[in-house]
Amino acid sequence: MIAFDDLMPGQVVVLGPTGASRDEVLAFARAYDPQPFHLSDEAASQTYFGRLSASGWHTGALMLDLLINNPDWPxxxxxxxxxxxxRWRAPVYPDDRLSARVTVIDCDVPEAQGAGRVTLDLLLSNQDDATVAQMTAVLAVARRI
Structure with missing residues (x-):
């Protein structure tokens, strides 16, 4: 496991790839973000998306999943x-291959309960190296002690 004590400001790691199939995009949209352009190609063709696109919330969830459930950087x-x-910078389409560039911004003084606060900048890009989303996350990360 990557612990609080293993992290230092400026450290960079690239995680991925991940993505969502058409069925996964539709299932997420039906459950959590039923806007027409997330539910059909026809509705999406009338928007700047041009075709079925993943919900921004789905994109954010994929980004967090890369960060939290990654066997290469646990x-x-x-x-x-x-x-x-x-921020959502560009649409994510079914079967896009997404990778996250994670930069450690800050490692605060450790908290109680054996964890420390870590601030991370996450930049999510697709297979064409276009930025599709970005965010800053402040996490509690376990210490080694």
Whole structure:
């Protein structure tokens, strides 16, 4: 596990790829964001998306999943304190391949309960290296002690 004590400001890691199939995009939209352009190609063709696109909330969830459930960088996350400056920069389409560039911004004084606060900048890009989303996350990360 990657612990609070293993992190330092300026550290960068690239995680991924991940993505969502057409069925996953539709299932998420039906459950959580039933806007027409997330539910059909026909409705999306009338918008700047041009075709069925993933919900921004689905995109954010994929980004967090890369951060929290990644076997290549198993971060010992103990909770998320806040998300700052979440921005959707470009649509995510079914079967896009997404990767996250994670930069450690700050490692605060350790908290009680054996964790420390870590501020991370996350930049999510697709297979064409276009930025599709970005955010800053403040997480509690377990200490080694």
């Amino acid at each position: 971060l010992a996350c103990r909770g998320c304190h806040e998300i700052r400056d979440l």
